[in-house]
Amino acid sequence: MGGYTGKILRINLAEGKTSTEPLNMELAKKYLGGRGLAGKMFADEVASDVDALSPGNKLFIAAGVLTGTNAPTPSRYMVVTKSPLNGVIASSNSGGYWGAELKFAGYDMLVLEGKSDHPVYISIKDGEVEIKDAGKVWGKDVYETTDALKQEFGDDKAKVLAIGPAGENLSLMAAIVNDLYRAAGRTGVGAVMGSKNLKGIVVRGTGKVENANPDQMKEVVANSLRKIRENGVTGQGLPTYGSAVLVNIINETGVYPVNNFQGSYDPEADLISGETLTEKYLLKKHPCYRCPIACGRYSKWDGKEGAGPEYETAWVFGSDCGIHDFDAIHEANDLCNKLGLDTISVGGTIAAGMELVQRGYIKPEELDGTTLEFGNAKGMVEWVRKIAYVEGLGAKMAMGSYNLAESYGAPELSMSVKKQELPAYDPRGIQGQALSYATSNRGGCHVRGYMISPEILGLPEKLDRNSLEGKATWTKIFQDLTAVIDAVGLCLFSSFALGLTDYTALVNAVTGFNYTDEELLACGERIWNVERLHNLKVGYSAVDDTLPKRLLNDPISSGPSKGQMHNLPELLVQYYAERGWDKAGVPTPERLNMLGI
Amino acid sequence: MRVTVKLFATFRDGRFKVEEKNLSEDSQVLDVLQLLNILPEEVAICLVNGRDVKEQHVLNDGDTIALFPPVGGG
Numbered sequence: 220m221g222g223y224t225g226k227i228l229r230i231n232l233a234e235g236k237t238s239t240e241p242l243n244m245e246l247a248k249k250y251l252g253g254r255g256l257a258g259k260m261f262a263d264e265v266a267s268d269v270d271a272l273s274p275g276n277k278l279f280i281a282a283g284v285l286t287g288t289n290a291p292t293p294s295r296y297m298v299v300t301k302s303p304l305n306g307v308i309a310s311s312n313s314g315g316y317w318g319a320e321l322k323f324a325g326y327d328m329l330v331l332e333g334k335s336d337h338p339v340y341i342s343i344k345d346g347e348v349e350i351k352d353a354g355k356v357w358g359k360d361v362y363e364t365t366d367a368l369k370q371e372f373g374d375d376k377a378k379v380l381a382i383g384p385a386g387e388n389l390s391l392m393a394a395i396v397n398d399l400y401r402a403a404g405r406t407g408v409g410a411v412m413g414s415k416n417l418k419g420i421v422v423r424g425t426g427k428v429e430n431a432n433p434d435q436m437k438e439v440v441a442n443s444l445r446k447i448r449e450n451g452v453t454g455q456g457l458p459t460y461g462s463a464v465l466v467n468i469i470n471e472t473g474v475y476p477v478n479n480f481q482g483s484y485d486p487e488a489d490l491i492s493g494e495t496l497t498e499k500y501l502l503k504k505h506p507c508y509r510c511p512i513a514c515g516r517y518s519k520w521d522g523k524e525g526a527g528p529e530y531e532t533a534w535v536f537g538s539d540c541g542i543h544d545f546d547a548i549h550e551a552n553d554l555c556n557k558l559g560l561d562t563i564s565v566g567g568t569i570a571a572g573m574e575l576v577q578r579g580y581i582k583p584e585e586l587d588g589t590t591l592e593f594g595n596a597k598g599m600v601e602w603v604r605k606i607a608y609v610e611g612l613g614a615k616m617a618m619g620s621y622n623l624a625e626s627y628g629a630p631e632l633s634m635s636v637k638k639q640e641l642p643a644y645d646p647r648g649i650q651g652q653a654l655s656y657a658t659s660n661r662g663g664c665h666v667r668g669y670m671i672s673p674e675i676l677g678l679p680e681k682l683d684r685n686s687l688e689g690k691a692t693w694t695k696i697f698q699d700l701t702a703v704i705d706a707v708g709l710c711l712f713s714s715f716a717l718g719l720t721d722y723t724a725l726v727n728a729v730t731g732f733n734y735t736d737e738e739l740l741a742c743g744e745r746i747w748n749v750e751r752l753h754n755l756k757v758g759y760s761a762v763d764d765t766l767p768k769r770l771l772n773d774p775i776s777s778g779p780s781k782g783q784m785h786n787l788p789e790l791l792v793q794y795y796a797e798r799g800w801d802k803a804g805v806p807t808p809e810r811l812n813m814l815g816i
Numbered sequence: 817m818r819v820t821v822k823l824f825a826t827f828r829d830g831r832f833k834v835e836e837k838n839l840s841e842d843s844q845v846l847d848v849l850q851l852l853n854i855l856p857e858e859v860a861i862c863l864v865n866g867r868d869v870k871e872q873h874v875l876n877d878g879d880t881i882a883l884f885p886p887v888g889g890g
């Protein structure tokens with residue numbers, strides 16, 4: 220058997236015990252790995268009413284079946300747990316090198332249980348696992364922690380994953396950061412790690428991941444690499460400009476949120492675009508493990524160096540806060556990596572804070588002298604720091620924009636779905652993306668079904684973004700396919716060039732299984748339904764498949780898409796039917812039976 | 817008539833970012849592409865006032881045309 224290491228490492232932090240168990244292959248065949256398998260195990264093992272920050276919650280850190288193989292973009296791992304932000308099944312994905320190293324050390328997944336009574340970190344050297352004291356690094360930032368843990372480990376090739384002060388302080392926007400600049404950012408997974416008194420995990424593996432059919436694999440890999448090379452987006456656009464190349468596309472389309480979604484077009488957006496990043500700041504590309512696309516950036520700004528901002532980050536600390544100072548955006552991005560915060564949620568919360576000030580909800584005396592105002596770059600950067608260290612109003616902001624705005628009696632000023640901040644696309648002018656936002660299983664998110672790809676970029680084919688036709692079907696397929704990609708451990712960006720058949724071929728070559736395309740996609744649908752069932756159990760229902768009030772009720776107010784509006788009610792009816800769910804958005808027994816859930 | 821042409825990503829190389837152009841009445845996007853020495857197959861996204869159009873699209877006075885080569889996602 221190839222792909223899987225066949226082993227799960229389970230660590231009980233309360234008892235200080237570690238154990239190895241075999242991977243349940245029957246489950247792995249149905250749920251693949253990563254987000255899928257970890258999600259299923261989470262749903263089976265963790266009671267739905269558990270408090271997310273209590274010792275009863277578990278943290279699953281899972282590589283995919285293709286992670287660490289020679290498939291293109293094989294770097295991904297997934298963190299699955301109950302989200303402390305909104306109670307949904309959290310699954311937060313990251314690239315870099317850590318996930319592949321976990322496989323080389325011999326594990327498909329880590330399951331972390333209980334809570335240590337003092338700060339610890341975990342050290343994994345192939346089969347040797349130790350829980351060690353982290354007293355010296357508790358309170359330190361991610362960069363310092365990474366250095367210190369590597370040094371103590373004594374091997375420069377070791378890979379480190381860690382939380383920063385934000386995770387220790389239980390910010391609901393805290394990320395888990397690996398390899399310094401790559402983050403499992405969303406849904407507050409860093410706070411769950413902090414709640415367990417777990418500062419980091421160092422891993423070094425000298426093994427390798429087997430392929431069941433090496434000859435077949437060679438051919439399949441060559442074929443998909445060729446597609447990635449020949450595709451304009453993965454072969455040229457992303458490698459040359461990084462994901463921030465989207466700034467101008469989304470802005471010129473008029474669906475580019477400005478000032479906490481009060482506007483949808485920014486005449487000055489080019490100042491913070493991928494083109495400007497490349498021209499003025501880029502030092503080199505910064506790819507994840509074995510990635511032929513290499514969208515990651517490494518930049519210099521203001522006498523410093525570090526990972527360059529992605530599209531979402533450039534937008535959220537930029538136009539969404541009314542800011543066009545690229546140095547400040549770099550600084551805020553770097554602070555998020557360093558202090559362990561999710562950029563989208565933090566930027567979205569600062570933008571919501573700016574609007575709360577604009578409308579008089581937050582009073583000047585609450586700001587302790589730090590400006591919180593659209594367009595004020597210096598203040599914005601300082602608020603990132605205050606959020607991580609829960610200082611003053613920063614403590615309220617650390618709970619996310621929904622909790623912040625609600626505490627002032629104005630939850631509608633939080634641009635979030637299921638309490639999680641929305642990314643950089645105004646859904647009113649993009650019907651499928653509106654549906655995708657509303658139904659995302661982890662709350663406001665663009666990477667659970669990236670309808671921007673067909674509706675704006677024209678991949679794999681161009682759909683009219685304002686039309687409803689076929690959007691429910693497309694959204695379902697995109698969501699299910701994304702679940703497959705997340706479960707096998709590849710980067711979603713590979714899907715600009717690769718399709719379901721390519722993923723099936725890769726999985727079959729590595730594992731020696733014989734999935735048909737339909738069977739593999741059914742794994743994705745199964746994953747989606749397991750996640751949905753968890754969310755229904757914790758109390759979510761169809762009324763939560765919605766958008767923030769401003770986006771729900773008012774058409775786009777200005778710019779090229781002025782007057783455009785989603786038609787979510789109609790799309791949801793079609794979508795539930797497409798999914799085989801009843802009118803209340805609950806999976807029917809027939810569909811669950813068909814999927815073998 | 818006068819239109820605004822905006823170029824992005826590699827289309828800017830050796831050309832410009834934004835320029836106003838004078839065109840004869842009934843000009844199409846294709847005429848703008850010819851003027852700029854861009855082949856229609858090089859264009860991944862062509863927006864006129866934020867709307868997706870094909871190269872045969874007939875332009876009006878005051879239009880803004882935005883042209884993108886294949887670029888990416890985020």
Ligand code: SF4
Binds near residue numbers: 294512
């Ligand atoms: S495309 Fe970008 S994010 Fe994805 S694996 Fe490659 S470098 Fe990492």
